[in-house]
Amino acid sequence: MDPLNTAPLPADHFMPRTDAPTPDLAVATRGLMKRYGRQIALTGLDMSVPTGKVYGFLGPNGSGKTTALRLLTGLLRPNAGTISLFGKPYTWHDWTRLFRVGSLIETPSFYPYLSGAENLDVLSASGPPTDKRRIDQVLEYVGMSGRAKSPIQTYSLGMKQRLGIAAAMLSDPDLLLLDEPANGLDPGGMVAMRETLRYFTAELGKTVVISSHLLHEVEMLADVVGIIDHGRLLREGPLHDLLEAAGRVRVRVAPEDMTKAAAVLREFAPDRPLYGVDSGDQAGWFTVGIAPARAAEINRALVGAGIYAAGLEPGSDLESIFLELTGRTGTVAAPPTAEPGPPPMGLPQ
């Protein structure tokens, strides 16, 4: 199955794809390739991040997100391809340009015996010139003012993560790269992060690229989404357009009716995969790839076949788009072709 062919979007749903540097893009990568020895991590990544937006960077484990973000920080060099930042080609010697980029990639490391504020002070001394008042400001952004003077070794995982976000914002960067920043954050921390990033983009006009496995969180936060797998972008565009174009209806039947229901439901979207959950507490739920407005038609067809829906939910969500594109699901019910599906949680080889 070629996931790209399952639900083609009109061309205008995509971000501009020119090779010329585009000033309204904070980041544009073209044909970005990266290998670690024989392991290929990026296979020609074309990513377009509009300025002033939150870009949700999504992909299964090992798909290349961290690698792409590391390349954008300048810590790692690509084997091929180009990066432009704020409309200008990225060179690996331009340190002042690097100062415009703040990042939190994987677990932040701090001096355990120093306090949060002292750690930020050390960072500000070694990085771009930073106003001392900025330290208090970023600690406040992430809700850590109250613990600023405690040593890091007394911090919880989520507190360290909050401090990591504060550290990424320290130099007042124009572009913030956050790799799984929600890791360890409690619900209050998530709300605080969301509000800070919204302020950062909508009020200050800055740009955020955030990778996350929490699709619901990304759905609430991102303006634009890029979905990557096997080192290349499968889809990119405004979240709203993506959700609208990938409308779906979720319908639940009794587990014993699933085979019969699958035959009825497949007629509605013969070209898109039909997802069904055949075990666990979600057993009986199907996701049908059709416009939400056709929910009543589905119900009628099921009744016609003597099946009564126990639940019907029109809508669309990022999770089903993600699963459809990446093919990462272990619960495809009765696939329309004999072609075997990928194993559950399949990792790239």
Ligand SMILES: Nc1ncnc2c1ncn2[C@@H]1O[C@H](COP(=O)(O)OP(=O)(O)OP(=O)(O)O)[C@@H](O)[C@H]1O
């Ligand atoms: N230092 C490294 N040496 C060798 N291979 C690596 C290295 N770092 C990453 N890889 C490989 O590159 C590919 C992409 O990895 P990457 O960490 O960028 O994925 P990811 O999308 O961030 O995954 P995750 O969601 O698990 O964080 C994987 O196949 C991974 O095994």
Ligand SMILES: [Mg+2]
């Ligand atoms: Mg990663």
